[in-house]
Amino acid sequence: MSTSTQKMITPAGNTLAPKSSFGVAQIMLFLSIAILVIVVAVPVLLIFFNAFWVNGEFNLRDVVKIILEPETYKALINSLIIASGTTLGSTIVGTFFAWLVTRTDLPYKTFMKSMFLVPFMLPSFIGALAWKMLLSPHSGFINKFFINHFGFTGPLFDIYSYWGIILVEVMYLFPFVFIQVCGALERMDPTLEESARISGAGLFTITRKITIPLVLPSILSGALLIMLYSMAHFGTVAVLGIENGIFNIPTLIYQRIHQSGGSFDSIRTGTVLATVLVVSAALIIWLQRKILSKGNYQIIGGKSFRPMELKLRTLRIPLFIFCLVYIGFTIVLPTVVIFLVGGLKTYGLPFTWENLSLKNYKFILFDYKVTKDAIWNSITLGLGAALITMFAGGMISYVIVKMKVRGKGILEFLGMLPFSVPGSVIALGVILAWGGKYGINLYNTIWIILVAYIARYMAFSLKANSAALEQVHDSLVEAARSCGASMWQTLKDIVLPLVRPGMLAAFFLIFLPSLRELTVSIMLYAPTTRTIGVAIYTLNEDGETVVSAALAGIALILIIVGDTLINRFTKKAGA
Amino acid sequence: MSHIRLVNVTKKFGEVTAVNALSLEIGKGECFSMLGPSGCGKTTTLRMVAGFEDLSDGEIYVGDRLLSSPERNYYLPPEKRNFGMVFQAFAIWPHLSVYENVAFPLRIRKLPAAEIEKRTNDALRSTNLLQVAADSPANLSGGGKQRVALARALAINPDVMLLDEPLSSLDPHLREEMRFEIKDLQRKYGFSIIYVTHDQAEAMALSDRILVMKSGVVQQIDTPLNVYTNPANKFVFSFIGLSNFLDIVCTDGKAFVRGSNAPLPENLTPPEDKRGKKALSLASRPSEIDFVSENTSGALRGVVNRKAFLGEIIDYQIKIGEQEIRVQKGRRAPGPEPGEACSVRMLRPFWYAGEE
Numbered sequence A: 001m002s003t004s005t006q007k008m009i010t011p012a013g014n015t016l017a018p019k020s021s022f023g024v025a026q027i028m029l030f031l032s033i034a035i036l037v038i039v040v041a042v043p044v045l046l047i048f049f050n051a052f053w054v055n056g057e058f059n060l061r062d063v064v065k066i067i068l069e070p071e072t073y074k075a076l077i078n079s080l081i082i083a084s085g086t087t088l089g090s091t092i093v094g095t096f097f098a099w100l101v102t103r104t105d106l107p108y109k110t111f112m113k114s115m116f117l118v119p120f121m122l123p124s125f126i127g128a129l130a131w132k133m134l135l136s137p138h139s140g141f142i143n144k145f146f147i148n149h150f151g152f153t154g155p156l157f158d159i160y161s162y163w164g165i166i167l168v169e170v171m172y173l174f175p176f177v178f179i180q181v182c183g184a185l186e187r188m189d190p191t192l193e194e195s196a197r198i199s200g201a202g203l204f205t206i207t208r209k210i211t212i213p214l215v216l217p218s219i220l221s222g223a224l225l226i227m228l229y230s231m232a233h234f235g236t237v238a239v240l241g242i243e244n245g246i247f248n249i250p251t252l253i254y255q256r257i258h259q260s261g262g263s264f265d266s267i268r269t270g271t272v273l274a275t276v277l278v279v280s281a282a283l284i285i286w287l288q289r290k291i292l293s294k295g296n297y298q299i300i301g302g303k304s305f306r307p308m309e310l311k312l313r314t315l316r317i318p319l320f321i322f323c324l325v326y327i328g329f330t331i332v333l334p335t336v337v338i339f340l341v342g343g344l345k346t347y348g349l350p351f352t353w354e355n356l357s358l359k360n361y362k363f364i365l366f367d368y369k370v371t372k373d374a375i376w377n378s379i380t381l382g383l384g385a386a387l388i389t390m391f392a393g394g395m396i397s398y399v400i401v402k403m404k405v406r407g408k409g410i411l412e413f414l415g416m417l418p419f420s421v422p423g424s425v426i427a428l429g430v431i432l433a434w435g436g437k438y439g440i441n442l443y444n445t446i447w448i449i450l451v452a453y454i455a456r457y458m459a460f461s462l463k464a465n466s467a468a469l470e471q472v473h474d475s476l477v478e479a480a481r482s483c484g485a486s487m488w489q490t491l492k493d494i495v496l497p498l499v500r501p502g503m504l505a506a507f508f509l510i511f512l513p514s515l516r517e518l519t520v521s522i523m524l525y526a527p528t529t530r531t532i533g534v535a536i537y538t539l540n541e542d543g544e545t546v547v548s549a550a551l552a553g554i555a556l557i558l559i560i561v562g563d564t565l566i567n568r569f570t571k572k573a574g575a
Numbered sequence B: 001m002s003h004i005r006l007v008n009v010t011k012k013f014g015e016v017t018a019v020n021a022l023s024l025e026i027g028k029g030e031c032f033s034m035l036g037p038s039g040c041g042k043t044t045t046l047r048m049v050a051g052f053e054d055l056s057d058g059e060i061y062v063g064d065r066l067l068s069s070p071e072r073n074y075y076l077p078p079e080k081r082n083f084g085m086v087f088q089a090f091a092i093w094p095h096l097s098v099y100e101n102v103a104f105p106l107r108i109r110k111l112p113a114a115e116i117e118k119r120t121n122d123a124l125r126s127t128n129l130l131q132v133a134a135d136s137p138a139n140l141s142g143g144g145k146q147r148v149a150l151a152r153a154l155a156i157n158p159d160v161m162l163l164d165e166p167l168s169s170l171d172p173h174l175r176e177e178m179r180f181e182i183k184d185l186q187r188k189y190g191f192s193i194i195y196v197t198h199d200q201a202e203a204m205a206l207s208d209r210i211l212v213m214k215s216g217v218v219q220q221i222d223t224p225l226n227v228y229t230n231p232a233n234k235f236v237f238s239f240i241g242l243s244n245f246l247d248i249v250c251t252d253g254k255a256f257v258r259g260s261n262a263p264l265p266e267n268l269t270p271p272e273d274k275r276g277k278k279a280l281s282l283a284s285r286p287s288e289i290d291f292v293s294e295n296t297s298g299a300l301r302g303v304v305n306r307k308a309f310l311g312e313i314i315d316y317q318i319k320i321g322e323q324e325i326r327v328q329k330g331r332r333a334p335g336p337e338p339g340e341a342c343s344v345r346m347l348r349p350f351w352y353a354g355e356e
Helices: A002-012 A017-052 A060-068 A070-103 A109-120 A124-135 A141-149 A162-173 A175-187 A190-198 A203-231 A235-240 A249-260 A264-295 A313-343 A359-367 A369-402 A408-420 A423-434 A446-471 A474-482 A487-515 A532-541 A545-574 B042-050 B098-108 B113-126 B142-155 B172-189 B200-206 B224-229 B234-239
Strands: B002-013 B016-027 B031-035 B057-062 B065-069 B084-086 B160-164 B192-197 B209-214 B217-222 B244-251 B254-257 B279-284 B289-292 B300-309 B313-320 B323-330 B341-346 B350-353
Touching (some): A017 A060, A017 A369, A017 A408, A017 A423, A060 A070, A060 A264, A070 A109, A070 A162, A070 A175, A070 A203, A070 A249, A070 A264, A109 A313, A124 A162, A124 A235, A124 A313, A124 A532, A124 A545, A175 A203, A190 A203, A190 B084, A203 A264, A235 A249, A235 A532, A249 A264, A264 A408, A264 A423, A313 A359, A313 A545, A359 A369, A359 A545, A369 A446, A369 A487, A369 A532, A369 A545, A423 A446, A446 A487, A474 A487, A487 A545, B002 B042, B002 B192, B016 B042, B016 B057, B016 B192, B031 B042, B042 B160, B042 B192, B042 B209, B098 B113, B098 B142, B113 B142, B113 B172, B142 B172, B172 B200, B200 B224, B209 B224, B209 B234, B217 B224, B217 B234, B234 B279, B244 B323, B289 B323
Parallel strands (some): B031 B192, B031 B209, B084 B160
Antiparallel strands (some): B002 B057, B209 B217, B244 B279, B279 B350, B289 B341, B300 B313, B300 B341, B313 B323
């Protein structure tokens, strides 16, 4: 196709049109590779380099030694325990709720479904803060209530424990499985189950022998996503684990770097731990792709009759109440606690009208420099990172998806990197790369956080942009070229308008999470470059519980308002 | 002897009545088709027989066994009905091999291993699938998948086979071939068929009787020949086969083709019971119209608008007054050329009430 259009153009007088586009393609390819190398590859390579090379020599023995040190070893095991527990719990919870809202006659299913997706929006470390206020062994509201009113001698539940951490992570991570399984169950051809029924199988047998095997790839892929996220998860463990000395890999990296102010030993431990994280992340992603490519059955059907709904009968109301209680307990209660504590004069006072006011909220928004700075920093960082990453990701995706240039393979490989590099690894990497050792010192400035955000969110942008680009069929571009448009005109008038929704999606996919970001910025902040997440976390560590809760409340409002606006906006754009 | 009995079966989805007071009886070993445009209620009816939909009113029996009756609050779930069913989208389980797909209903019934093997192999042999038994169904063509679905439905040796547009996902050539395979299997196993389709040729070729349905209401239940030659109403006439309709206006006891001044010829007059009406519709089949000489009795005068060569037949568009009808003739028969005036005579005209 494309050769024939070029043949038609060249005799018409446009001299050497193919060759000039070749040049543009080369420039775009070069720029794309440069961006990914500088922003993502160099930091990661520096981590590997620092982990394995000591005094210019390859040194594996020290790496093993560091891993076997009691503290690092313990952190590795903890990461594994917490991630396994979280994955198992989230998979069970997510699959169960997904089945409940898609395959049964549970009342108010659509409402329930949207409620189960709310934890996607809520930052888990804010959730962890709320649960700390509710269930810390001695001062937690629930524990105090049971000790005071029911004569308990000890706490009802100690949130500063493996169980506590796992439970909180499950509450905020299960939507990853939920949304995948919901999607699979909704797309699944209902006649696959009906034909089993007419064959004589009861609902229980169908669920076991037909439904579960068919959605298993989705369940597993969601589970692996949670595993990946939980292994590299900082917030919950930082808030709930440190009290009892429970560290996982990211929190230990943070603690080492933070305490030692960047000494050689701590950096080295950090890089070794980060290497372990990268390797396990790569392994998980490889596994996930394998499962998806092998077991992804074509289960989408033709005629779409409503799928069979299991009549829950006597269980209908109890399960409905169970869902309400679950939502109330995991979403409403923590949110309310955050806002209430944010309104208290001093932490520890009872929730009475005289003790509650909006003073803290006013204070953090208008008077307190630390929080004012933090809000400003987060918003500007978010906007900057989102804009830059949106355009850079758009260009890189375009080269990967649409262009036929030599050397694209390198870019495809580099493009996979951002997906498998966890936040704390990126943070450590940018410290190594931009800490002044190689000429540019961004350390302690806001720019280092910006660079880290770009690296961290590049994956989101690549995903959204390439999805949009894959929708633009090559023939559309070829049609424009055959009408006489140059490559730039085609890009500007045809491709860009078509991928604009994808680019916008990328923008918001970056802007909103960056408002609540903690893992990266906690490793990189200086006194004046705190983000909202850092401010909430550090204020809480300093015992400023009420101010920290008030700021968390503001963050929640920002996030929820932003998400709602975007949902409405993208729905309109889609229609 | 009637085998399947639907009594006054009604289904409402909220305000919409999908099936309205449908009663019918289907004999043992009969092939019964339900035909109609999409949304006419034919699939809903089949799904009620299968047990996937509750009834709003009425009763369904097989033999003297009650299947569904909302009045008596009785409902036998689909897995207990012992039917075979084939779906439009095949519904072959991709995680099981061809053999396991077919053996599934037998395993559910906990038959002895030897029995399962024998019956599965029988069903696979009848559908020519023995050599791919161990394969994954993902590798099969559309026709192959539909054979697996048939084999799976056959395995339990059901009395009743429910077929829900089983051929509409296949390409036309394969569709014709599979029609006869289904018919052969019926002859061999002797089950009754309820066949839902919107393809009239399929229904004609397979069925002993056809039910034509529109908006949940039965229009006609009859043999294929009778449905074609004696359609019960205008809808059936238009739905089965090609059809022409001419609007007729009646004034002062005379009938005119709308838009024409000449009254209809003497031999082409509305039947007694329809003479009072102001507007009538004159229906004819394109293949049942002859070109005749001008003064033949009952001839209508018109002009050839268009003449299209369709291979074995030639399709004429004739303008009569301000309306058009189609005439189809074999390619060897002589006929007028475009622009020429001509006279046509309807061999079997039908009269229906028109829209006033």
